[in-house]
Amino acid sequence: MRFLAKESLTERLLFIELIAWWEGSVSNKHLVRQFEISRQQAYQDIKKYQASYPDNLERNNNGFTPTSVFTPHFISLDVNQYLEWFSHGDLTPVRREHRQISILSLPPRNVAATVMRALVQGIREKKRIEVDYVSLSNPENDGRIFHPHTFVNSGLRWHVRGYCEKSRDYRDLVLSRFRGEAEVLDESQNGFEDDMPWQTELTLILQPDPRLSADKQAVLANDYQMENGQLIIHTRAALANYMLRELQVNTKMLDGTPEAQQLVLVNLDDVKPWLFGG
Structure with missing residues (x-):
């Protein structure tokens, strides 16, 4: 619009x-x-x-x-x-709370405007950028050459997806973890077309945790408008991990309380190769 x-x-x-x-x-x-x-x-x-x-x-x-x-x-x-x-392409209106409605506002994360400008230019012009990055596993500034192609909202935070020359693979980097200035370099030869997890469509098949009673399973089936007791979600393979996390689906182990687990992934074997650490 x-x-x-x-x-x-x-x-x-x-x-x-x-x-x-x-x-x-x-x-x-x-x-x-x-x-x-x-x-x-x-x-x-x-x-x-x-x-x-x-x-x-x-x-x-x-x-x-x-x-x-x-x-x-x-x-x-x-x-x-x-x-x-x-x-x-739309301007997001300022959220105004009504006395009968309260909207959860997550704390903003610090993202440097100078880095964003380089990332936006890199995405639009298909160029490489050189920038410092930190992570919990490596909190020291780590210089990287990155080929950004898409911004990704994982629910709680924004990432930028692209090819990382250090990792020699496509990665999602958290926007708030870039440091210092970013330099726009020459044209990238690693675009989204070659990002296999991004180009691969994946089907997630979910159903209520079978440990729940039939009545409780029916509640969840109604919540998610399931058909034949299953919820079918089509997503990019690169985004599957984020989708499951947002739905609070634990693929490593079942929560001890089925009311906490609620949903289980039926086709784990198909999805597991695309999950982080899968």
């Missing part, structure tokens, strides 16, 4: 900030594509933003870039806001 010219000026000013901060520059073209407005209207919107917040953006050959003293007035600096737009 694209926004039309009738959308509020506030949304367009938010969009100016969003693109400038996370992509490194914003131009009239961004506004024209997103809101289907004229170039003259886009020019007026940026001019309005500059007049209201003169210290935030400066002009260069690519459009308008954030200054060193950039201060957000419309965006949250939570990378989720940008990635929701990047994924769907």
